[in-house]
Amino acid sequence: MLEGTRIIEVEGLGPGPFAAMWLADMGADVICVHRKGGGVTPGMPERSVLDRGKRSIELDLKDPDDIQTFLALVDTTDGLIEGFRPGVMERLGIGPEACHAINPQLVFGRMTGWGQDSALSETAGHDLNYISLSGALWYASNPGDAPLTPATLVGDIGGGAMYLAAGMLAGLLRAKTSGEGTVVDAAIYDGSAHMMNLLMSIRQAGGFGDTRGQNLLDGPHWSRSYVCADGGYMTVQCLEPKFYAQFLSRMGLSQDDDFKRQFDKRLWPVLTGRLAGIFASQPRAHWAEIFNATDACVAPVLSPTEALHHPMNARGTWVEADGILQAAPAPRFSDQTDWQAPQSPERGQHTTDILAELGRNKD
Structure with missing residues (x-):
C-alpha cells in the first residue's frame, strides 16, 4: 500500500522502531539509521523483529560528513521518525527546521513519552509512568489490586507507536496534495489518554466513574x-x-x-x-x-506460542520464521499478496548500497 514511499528511521527504542516496522509492513522503503559502531542495545537481539523489511545504514550523527549524508538522505525521503528527547535532533543540526529547509514536504515524526513541550518533557519515563499520569491505567485491574497492564501494549505501542504511525500517514497524505510537510508530535501520554474516549463515552451514560471496581467493565463477575x-x-x-x-x-x-x-x-x-x-x-x-x-x-x-497452534491461527496471524515467533502485519487489504516474513538486516548491511544511491561513495 505504501510502495514508493520512503521513511528514514533514526535508531531508537520501542515505539519509534515499531511504528517504522508497521510502515515497512505496508510496503514503505524504511531505512534505519543505526549508530555507527553502536552495538546492540542490551536485551535486544542482533536482528530485531522490529527491523524486518527495513534497510540499514550506519552513520555517526556527530560526524560532519555523516551529517551531510543524513541530510542527503532527507532530501530523498517522504518521512522521518525519531525518538530522542526534545532538542537532541536540533543540537545535532538535523531538527525539523534544518530538514524542512532541504525537503519542505518532509513529514517529521517525533516520538516521546511526555511530548515536545510539557511540564515533564525533559524528564525520563517509561510506559507505566506515561499511562498512569494520563489516566489510562486507572481501570486496569480487579478491585483491590494494584493496576497492572500488558507490558508496553497500552503505552509504548497503543498510545505511542500506533498514534505516531497514524500521524505519519495523515501527514504524508497532506504533503502529497499540498506540497507542505509537517511535524508530528506523538506523545505516549496524549495517545494513551485519547484511547480512553470509548470509556469516556460510557462514562457519559453512567457506566464508568472514578471508583474502581464499581464500573461496567472493571468490577462485574462477568x-x-x-x-x-x-x-x-x-x-x-x-x-x-x-x-x-x-x-x-x-x-x-x-x-x-x-x-x-x-x-x-x-x-x-x-x-x-x-x-x-x-x-x-x-x-x-x-x-x-x-x-x-x-x-x-x-x-x-493463551501464550503467544499456544496462539500459534490454535485453530484461530488459520488466518496466519502468528508465524514462526527462522525460529522467530512474530505476528503478521495488520490490518489486511483485499489486494495484498500472501505475506512471508522478511529478514531483519544486519546493522549497516545496506550502507554501501544507500551511499551509492546518494552518490556519496567514498571510493
Whole structure:
C-alpha cells in the first residue's frame, strides 16, 4: 500500500522502531539509521523483529560528513521518525527546521513519552509512568489490586507507536496534495489518554466513574479472568444480557436467582467468588471446550506460542520464521499478496548500497 514511499528511521527504542516496522509492513522503503559502531542495545537481539523489511545504514550523527549524508538522505525521503528527547535532533543540526529547509514536504515524526513541550518533557519515563499520569491505567485491574497492564501494549505501542504511525500517514497524505510537510508530535501520554474516549463515552451514560471496581467493565463477575484447576486462565466478558444468558446456560446457572441479577453491583463480589470456585474445579481445556464457538464471550488465555497452534491461527496471524515467533502485519487489504516474513538486516548491511544511491561513495 505504501510502495514508493520512503521513511528514514533514526535508531531508537520501542515505539519509534515499531511504528517504522508497521510502515515497512505496508510496503514503505524504511531505512534505519543505526549508530555507527553502536552495538546492540542490551536485551535486544542482533536482528530485531522490529527491523524486518527495513534497510540499514550506519552513520555517526556527530560526524560532519555523516551529517551531510543524513541530510542527503532527507532530501530523498517522504518521512522521518525519531525518538530522542526534545532538542537532541536540533543540537545535532538535523531538527525539523534544518530538514524542512532541504525537503519542505518532509513529514517529521517525533516520538516521546511526555511530548515536545510539557511540564515533564525533559524528564525520563517509561510506559507505566506515561499511562498512569494520563489516566489510562486507572481501570486496569480487579478491585483491590494494584493496576497492572500488558507490558508496553497500552503505552509504548497503543498510545505511542500506533498514534505516531497514524500521524505519519495523515501527514504524508497532506504533503502529497499540498506540497507542505509537517511535524508530528506523538506523545505516549496524549495517545494513551485519547484511547480512553470509548470509556469516556460510557462514562457519559453512567457506566464508568472514578471508583474502581464499581464500573461496567472493571468490577462485574462477568468481566474478568478466572484461574482454572491446572493453573490456566479463562476470560469472561459477557456484557450484553443475551450473551450473559448463554454464559449462565453453559455454566448451569440459568435458574440461579442471584446470577439472574446481572447488573446488581452489590452482588458482584459474591458472584465473583462463586465463579472463581466453579472455574477452579476444572482445567482450562474443559472450559475451553464448553465455550468453544459460542456467543457466551468466554475464551482461554493463551501464550503467544499456544496462539500459534490454535485453530484461530488459520488466518496466519502468528508465524514462526527462522525460529522467530512474530505476528503478521495488520490490518489486511483485499489486494495484498500472501505475506512471508522478511529478514531483519544486519546493522549497516545496506550502507554501501544507500551511499551509492546518494552518490556519496567514498571510493
